[in-house]
Amino acid sequence: MRLSKSFIPTLKEAPTEAVIPSHILMIRAGLARQLSAGIYSWLPIGYKALRKIMDIIREEMNAIGGQEFHFPSLNPKEIWEQTGRVEAFGDILFQIKNRDYVLAPTHEEIVAYHAKGAIVSYKDMPQIWYQIQTKFRNEPRPRSGVIRGRQFIMKDAYTLDKDDAGLDVGYDLHDKAYRSIFDRCRLKYFVVGASSGAMGGSKSEEFMVKSDAGEDTVAYCEKCGYASNVEVAQSVALPAKRHAESKPVYEISTPNVKSINELCAFLKIHEQETAKSRIYIHDGQPVLVLMLGNDEVNETKLGSVIGGNVRPAHPEELKEITGADAGSIGPIDFKHRIIADNLLKDANNLYSGANKNDFHIGGIDLLRDAPKIEYFDLRTVKSGEKCIRCGSTLEVFKAIELGHIFKLGTKYSEALGVMFLDETGKEKPIVMGSYGIGVERIFACFIEQNYDEKGIVWKEPLAPFNIHLIGLNMKNGAVSEACEKIYIELIADGYEVLFDDRKDVSAGFKFNDADLLGMPIQVIVGEKNLKEEKVEVKNRRTGEKKVVELNKLLELLKKPF
């Protein structure tokens, strides 16, 4: 492709709205432009790379027997009401104003709709149906460029099986296909066990990429590969002690001491000797959650332990329930349910709030002073703690969810009455699985992992072009002639070539554009080298340059350096 005739609007400065590197570079390199919050237009070069990602996905999905569909984005609202998901999605679901349609945020309902009456026998299964298509979600806060948009491209796949054993097979096929897809896209990723959340179903795994722009937090063990969403992650941490002798309970004046850090500094004690209290409202009743030192309550764990509706108490409620404000609350004389983290089990000689502002209590023995206390794993794993699997050190970081695979089960087939007859002639609901990949997230994550101060650094096979051919001074007849010849030869040799044939652009400008766009190899044709029948070849990633004779160019390009 000739740059002089292409729409590749590169920018020296990026709009201030772009904050993360992938977003800034996508815009600076002329790959995409924002239309509105969370809505992006893909420009030719960006779309070219995006298509390469989609091609890889197609190949891997076809390889496991997937059949490509194209379902409508515009869906009758009625079908969504039948599965209760108009309510479940709430404001996230886009609704059409002048007809009872919704814009599909995913396609379980539509797959089930088409399966109904068409997949009628166990002999019709298994089926793997997939599509690569635009999805719509009315995100309250789009952010990080294409990482969280209101409109985005998703590969979604669905398995239809006669039983759980069949679902297991389909799930494993997708697990393998996903690994191949992300491997081929040259991403550094990892797989975490996750909770299936509002999708329903039994088992789910997320494919994640480490990134500060991520919206999930993950605990990861480099050594053994243990990876888990912090919502459910566990670790080995030092428990509070039980000393041989319990001191009596005593009150301490602690003016203006609120946080655990302040308490430790004031009393010259260690965090391990303190217990932090948080008040939650559980189905209308107060619950005191006691944590060791500065440990954070993991609200997902709390929710699954006690069930029902749980929310943190409001500041006004704290005073009413405990008689004190946050920072002075403790388990002694607390009138309601108390649950504590396992690390505090049976500890003594602890310091905690006195339920009286500006006072704390020392000498707390949980066995003696809070006999009804219940213990659970309630803490949020922190970086540096030990892996529960291998004892090595855990790292906690932000991550972007690239893909998610679910064993759905029969939730949708039952809601929509999608039944088949099994070997014995018995009617059963079809067993479904659902498998998603954020196509644009692959794109953004790749850039997050492959850039430098000059710009993007593409790797095959995602690079929009294999070679960026630069004619330095195209007004020079020898240079332009040589370039034209090389351009034709490279194309004939099967390369995709972006040819900077602009006549009116200085050398430095072309170099910077080439580095910004980031094709893996640059072939640079300038007067000096050309006088000796030579051109320069530059590796974008390493910056390494080689000057070769014209007739050795194709040979050199065959072995990457």
Added chain:
RNA sequence: CGGAACGUAGCGCAGUCCGGUAGCGCACUUGAAUGGGGUUCAAGGGGUCGCGGGUUCAAAUCCCGCCGUUCCGACCA
């Protein structure tokens, strides 16, 4: 939805406090020079100052309302 900031040319910004002819850099157009890392000189084009209302002789600037964008949080399959 809670907190904060911003909105002036395609992009980055100044001007707003203290009302009085709308500016700068990059990009763009024309011409010339240059031609291996955003080169130089000259001459140009481009703006309902987010929208609506109000105050005023006069509003980018002051007041009110709305919209949009971004960040932090909440939310999130």
